[in-house]
Structure formats: C-alpha cells, structure tokens
Amino acid sequence: MSAREKILNAIASNQPELTALPLMDKNVLIRYEDVYAQFKTVLESIGGKVKLIPSLTELKEQLIADKASGNFVVNAIADLGKLDNQVASFTALDLEKVEKAYIKGTAGVAENGAVWIYESQMLNRLLPFICQHLIIVIDIAAIVATMHQAYENIDVAKEGFGAFIAGPSKTADIEQSLVIGAHGARSATIYVVG
Amino acid sequence: MKTTHAALAEKFIADEPRTNWHDETLWFVREKRDKAAHGLPEWEQLREWGSQIKNHTLSNLSNYLKEFEEKAVANGIKVHWAADGDEHNKIIHDIIRKHNIQKIVKSKSMLTEECHLNEYLQEHGIEVVDTDLGERIVQFRKEPPSHIVLPAIHLKKEDVSATFHEHLGTEKGNNDPQYLTEAARQHLRDKFVQSQLAITGVNFAVAETGGFVVCTNEGNADMGAHTAPVHIACMGFEKIIPKAEHLSVFLRLLARSATGQPITTYSSHFHKPRPNQEMHIVIVDNGRSRQLGREDFRNSLKCIRCAACFNTCPVYRRSGGHSYHTAVAGPIGSILNPNLDMKANADLPFASTLCGSCTNVCPVKINIHEQLWKWRQIIVAEGYVAASKKMGMMGMDFLLSRPTVYRFAGKMGRWLMRILPFVTNNKLNVWYKQREMPEPPKESFRDWYLKNGKTNKK
Ligand code: SF4
Numbered sequence: 001m002s003a004r005e006k007i008l009n010a011i012a013s014n015q016p017e018l019t020a021l022p023l024m025d026k027n028v029l030i031r032y033e034d035v036y037a038q039f040k041t042v043l044e045s046i047g048g049k050v051k052l053i054p055s056l057t058e059l060k061e062q063l064i065a066d067k068a069s070g071n072f073v074v075n076a077i078a079d080l081g082k083l084d085n086q087v088a089s090f091t092a093l094d095l096e097k098v099e100k101a102y103i104k105g106t107a108g109v110a111e112n113g114a115v116w117i118y119e120s121q122m123l124n125r126l127l128p129f130i131c132q133h134l135i136i137v138i139d140i141a142a143i144v145a146t147m148h149q150a151y152e153n154i155d156v157a158k159e160g161f162g163a164f165i166a167g168p169s170k171t172a173d174i175e176q177s178l179v180i181g182a183h184g185a186r187s188a189t190i191y192v193v194g
Numbered sequence: 195m196k197t198t199h200a201a202l203a204e205k206f207i208a209d210e211p212r213t214n215w216h217d218e219t220l221w222f223v224r225e226k227r228d229k230a231a232h233g234l235p236e237w238e239q240l241r242e243w244g245s246q247i248k249n250h251t252l253s254n255l256s257n258y259l260k261e262f263e264e265k266a267v268a269n270g271i272k273v274h275w276a277a278d279g280d281e282h283n284k285i286i287h288d289i290i291r292k293h294n295i296q297k298i299v300k301s302k303s304m305l306t307e308e309c310h311l312n313e314y315l316q317e318h319g320i321e322v323v324d325t326d327l328g329e330r331i332v333q334f335r336k337e338p339p340s341h342i343v344l345p346a347i348h349l350k351k352e353d354v355s356a357t358f359h360e361h362l363g364t365e366k367g368n369n370d371p372q373y374l375t376e377a378a379r380q381h382l383r384d385k386f387v388q389s390q391l392a393i394t395g396v397n398f399a400v401a402e403t404g405g406f407v408v409c410t411n412e413g414n415a416d417m418g419a420h421t422a423p424v425h426i427a428c429m430g431f432e433k434i435i436p437k438a439e440h441l442s443v444f445l446r447l448l449a450r451s452a453t454g455q456p457i458t459t460y461s462s463h464f465h466k467p468r469p470n471q472e473m474h475i476v477i478v479d480n481g482r483s484r485q486l487g488r489e490d491f492r493n494s495l496k497c498i499r500c501a502a503c504f505n506t507c508p509v510y511r512r513s514g515g516h517s518y519h520t521a522v523a524g525p526i527g528s529i530l531n532p533n534l535d536m537k538a539n540a541d542l543p544f545a546s547t548l549c550g551s552c553t554n555v556c557p558v559k560i561n562i563h564e565q566l567w568k569w570r571q572i573i574v575a576e577g578y579v580a581a582s583k584k585m586g587m588m589g590m591d592f593l594l595s596r597p598t599v600y601r602f603a604g605k606m607g608r609w610l611m612r613i614l615p616f617v618t619n620n621k622l623n624v625w626y627k628q629r630e631m632p633e634p635p636k637e638s639f640r641d642w643y644l645k646n647g648k649t650n651k652k
Contacts, residue, residue, distance in 0.1 A: 160466030184413025
C-alpha cells in the first residue's frame with residue numbers, strides 16, 4: 001500500500017462523524033463609518049504610509065522623476081506610463097537592484113491595512129517583495145471593511161499567485177524590538193485614488 | 195541526553211533576571227493579543243466559526259484531502275504523501291538529488307522541525323539556510339527554536355550580537371537591533387538570490403482551489419519561493435480548510451492571536467508554479483491520523499500554530515521553550531508530543547498548572563487544559579510516570595475519592611504547617627523549591643463556607 005492510501009485509509013477510519021459547516025452571518029461583522037480613515041489608521045500603525053490623491057497626475061510626475069534619478073525603478077501600472085514588461089523574465093539577481101516598484105492593487109482591507117495584489121499586477125512575482133521601496137495604488141472604492149468582503153471581491157485561484165500585503169516587511173525577532181525592513185520592502189506607501 | 199521538563203526548567207530559571215524578562219515579554223505579547231481581540235466586537239463569533247470550520251474539516255478530512263490533491267495536481271503542483279518524518283525527509287532528499295541542488299533556503303516550518311529535516315539533510319552533506327531572522331539566529335547557535343512564532347525569544351540582543359559577530363562579522367558589542375537586522379538582511383539576500391530550492395511551510399491549504407497560503411512578516415518565504423527554480427511546501431494534513439472564503443476567518447484570527455497584529459505583512463496565496471518552476475507539496479501524517487482516532491485528543495489537530503497558548507501560559511513563560519525538549523513546545527506541544535512518543539514525552543502534560551488560560555485564548559477553541567489533564571490519566575495508567583509523582587497522584591486519588599479522609603487530612607496539614615513548618619519547607623518537597631510555602635489558613639474553605647456561606651444566605 002502506498003503512503004497515500006495508508007494515510008487516507010487511516011484518516012477515513014479515524015475521522016469523527018460528519019458535522020456541519022457554520023452558517024456565517026455577515027451582519028455580525030464590524031462596520032466602519034469611513035473605511036478609508038480606518039484603512040489609513042491601521043496601515044500607519046503597522047509602518048505603512050497612506051496618501052489620498054484626487055487623480056494619478058501627481059504620481060505620473062513622480063514616476064518620471066524617479067526614473068530620471070538613475071535608480072532602477074519599475075512601473076507595473078499601465079495608467080501611470082510605459083509598463084516595464086521586461087522584468088517579467090528578470091532573475092532575482094537582476095531584480096535585487098530594484099529601488100522602487102509601482103504596483104496596482106485590487107482590494108484594500110480597512111480592518112488590517114492589507115491590499116490584495118494579483119500576480120499579473122506584479123509583472124514578476126518577486127517584484128513587490130524584493131524591491132527596496134514599494135508603491136501600491138488602489139482606488140478608494142476598492143476598500144472594504146473586512147477580509148470577508150475582500151475574499152468576496154477577489155478570486156484567489158484566478159491566477160497562479162496573489163498576496164495580501166500589509167505595509168513594509170518587518171521583524172521583532174531580536175528582543176521584540178520592531179525593525180522595519182527585514183527581507184522585503186523597507187517602505188510601503190499606498191496611494192488611494194478618489 | 196533527553197531530560198525532563200522539570201530538570202530543564204530548573205536550568206532556565208537559574209538566571210532570575212532573564213526568567214523575569216522572558217515572562218514579562220511574553221505577557222506583553224499576550225496583552226497585545228487581548229487588545230487586538232477586543233478591537234473586534236465579533237471576536238468570540240470568529241473563534242466559534244474557526245472552531246466549527248475545523249471540526250467540520252476533521253469530520254470530512256479524507257475527502258477534502260483528495261479534493262485538494264486533485265485540484266493541486268490540475269494546477270501543476272506535484273503532490274507527495276509521507277506517512278512519517280523519515281518519508282518526508284526522503285522525499286525532499288530525492289528532489290534535491292534529482293536536480294543536484296546545492297543551495298537551499300527554508301522559511302519557517304514547524305513541520306520540518308518536527309521531522310528533523312535539517313539534521314537529516316546535514317547527515318547527507320546538504321546544508322539548509324533558515325531564513326526567518328529568529329530561526330537563522332538559533333541555527334547559527336546550533337539551538338532549536340524555543341517558540342513556534344518567536345524562535346529566538348529566549349535570547350537577549352547581546353546574545354544575538356555575539357552570534358552575529360562570530361558568524362557575520364558584525365561589530366563586536368553593537369547590540370542595536372536595527373543594525374543586527376540589517377546585517378542579516380544583507381547576508382540572507384545573498385542566499386536568496388542564489389537559491390536553487392526554497393522550502394516553506396503551509397499555514398492553510400484550500401481543498402476547493404488546490405492552493406495554499408503562507409504567512410510571514412519578513413517576506414522570507416516569498417523571497418525564496420519566487421526565486422528558486424524549485425519550491426517544496428511541507429504541510430501536516432490538518433492544514434486543510436474547505437474553501438477560500440474560510441481564509442477570511444483564519445487570517446483574521448491568526449496574527450491577532452499570535453502577536454496582536456491585525457494581519458501578517460504578507461499572506462501569500464500559491465496556486466500554480468511560475469513558468470519553468472517546479473512546485474511540490476508534501477502532505478505529512480507522522481502520527482496525526484492516530485491522534486485523529488483518539489476522541490479525547492483529536493481536537494488538537496485544529497491548531498493553527500498561533501502560539502497564543504504559549505504566551506499566556508504561566509509555566510511556559512517561566513520555563514522557556516527549550517525545557518519542553520520537543521519541536522513544538524508550550525501547552526499545545528504537551529498534547530501533541532505524547533501522541534508522537536508517550537514515553538519520551540510523559541513529563542509534558544504535567545508541565546502545566548491546568549489554569550485554563552490556554553483554552554481561553556485559543557482562536558479555534560481547543561480544550562487544551564482538559565486534554566492535558568486527560569493525558570495525565572493515560573500516562574499514569576500506562577506506567578510512564580516517575581515514582582515520586584505516581585505516589586503523589588495515587589495519594590491524591592485516594593484522598594479525593596474519600597471526602598471524610600480528605601477533610602481530616604486537610605485539618606492535619608494545616609495544623610502541621612503551622613506547628614512544624616519545616617515539614618513542608620524542606621528540600622524533599624519539590625513545591626518548596628524557589629518558593630516560600632504560604633501561611634496555612636486557619637480553617638478550610640469548607641469550614642468557612644459552612645459558617646459564613648450559610649449566614650450570608652437568608
Ligand atoms: S492550540 Fe490554539 S492557542 Fe495554541 S497554538 Fe494552537 S491555535 Fe494557537
């Protein structure tokens with residue numbers, strides 16, 4: 001008998017009698033008067049920066065200035081300017097030099113400051129993690145109160161990969177002192193358009 | 195070499211200031227958990243949902259595992275099954291050999307600790323670099339993690355500084371956590387970009403979609419998994435949940451229970467390998483199906499490894515993770531480990547005051563302290579208990595089942611402690627170690643109640 005059969009048989013004979021899944025009444029979930037205000041408060045409390053912008057104009061200019069600085073800056077947002085599609089095939093060694101990445105997010109979550117990003121929005125799966133500084137852009141209408149609504153608005157299996165990202169990378173593994181910038185981005189700025 | 199919790203704890207508490215620091219730091223984490231939990235009016239409802247989803251999953255586990263496998267395979271993931279730790283290690287070793295892999299990075303996975311993967315590979319001349327900062331610190335020091343979420347919580351920054359000075363050439367005596375973390379960042383980035391294989395754990399595996407979720411704050415799982423041409427994710431079979439929508443419940447519970455954060459920085463959902471990448475999942479039993487068959491203990495398989503029960507436990511906080519001499523320490527470890535090896539871990543269910551604090555904080559409502567108590571009965575019945583403890587337990591059993599004798603013994607005890615305090619305040623009484631015995635009360639609670647309880651009622 002293979003390990004698979006052995007394990008599945010043992011489980012089938014040892015598992016308890018079938019119980020039902022809970023019916024989850026979404027009416028009990030927390031509601032926020034202003035989801036943007038909550039999103040901003042939480043994200044700033046975990047090391048992120050949040051800016052409300054009326055349109056993409058300011059960001060377009062910033063991207064041009066960033067690119068002109070000579071740093072390796074990657075744009076993954078079509079609405080901001082030319083896409084840096086070439087990074088799709090870049091290796092980690094290439095991407096390690098990325099100073100800043102501009103990436104669009106699909107959904108923002110007010111209760112925890114997380115933003116859902118699909119693989120296709122990253123151009124390269126590694127980009128939002130390996131860049132030194134991460135810029136995420138979301139629409140204000142894409143912010144929902146909790147993870148329950150966020151999962152209703154996304155399809156986790158639509159693409160090969162996707163992630164909720166909440167602020168910059170961090171650690172407290174040395175004596176519980178919080179340090180921002182562990183292995184991933186040293187800073188995360190979320191621009192909310194609306 | 196293996197020794198008991200009590201003996202190891204004695205070593206740990208020999209350094210009193212450090213014990214106090216450990217105790218207070220973990221209590222601080224517990225308080226952050228409380229604050230985060232109280233921030234959500236639906237918190238108790240979430241725990242109930244979490245518990246029921248896990249109960250349901252366990253009750254239909256074989257089907258969910260088959261569904262998960264089918265979907266994962268359709269997604270292009272290779273699925274392996276391992277009956278025990280040894281099979282798990284061999285599967286990984288085979289993949290390493292097939293690709294002639296030299297450079298391996300691993301993010302946090304308690305399962306690989308449980309299976310002693312690093313040691314196994316080392317014996318075959320293969321080095322694995324642990325990339326979680328806390329895990330890298332303890333790996334340099336050749337120590338196991340002492341906590342499942344905070345692996346280096348037993349160390350002070352001076353210790354880390356000395357370790358990094360030795361292994362990474364950081365400035366001697368520079369204890370600044372920012373500086374030390376930066377040194378680790380540079381060192382590990384180098385390892386990431388060269389990695390040929392990334393090994394990660396799994397926090398949740400979704401039957402409906404055949405994908406899995408990995409949560410980190412540092413980003414180390416992603417740095418490895420999206421770089422290396424081969425990714426192996428290792429999971430105990432109890433990581434399965436039925437649907438993607440259930441992730442909302444568990445991601446809301448996990449980080450708040452663990453560290454009081456609203457969510458981990460990265461919650462990465464893996465469904466398909468990237469082009470030219472190979473993605474494997476190893477599904478491990480290693481005693482879990484046996485635990486599933488133990489009615490009193492199967493609930494322990496609901497655990498989402500948040501470590502809230504560690505942080506709140508008065509025994510864990512004051513004895514340190516290493517005193518549990520197993521990969522998973524703390525209250526939940528004391529339920530899981532006797533299932534793996536009852537004899538070697540017979541001491542663990544006794545490393546508890548049974549205060550029930552663990553049960554109160556557990557996000558999936560595992561009746562931890564009741565299970566600890568139940569293990570004690572079994573361990574005594576199986577004869578795995580030290581003679582001194584057994585005598586005490588037999589004595590207690592005798593007393594507790596005979597109310598009149600119990601009352602008389604209580605009177606005698608109180609009288610003895612007052613008249614002849616050295617009878618209890620001596621080295622033969624293990625309860626006297628590191629403690630003063632309390633002043634014995636003049637009367638028992640029962641006597642007091644008979645007098646006052648009655649008069650208070652009209
Ligand atoms: S037993 Fe409960 S509290 Fe302890 S680690 Fe598991 S889920 Fe967390």
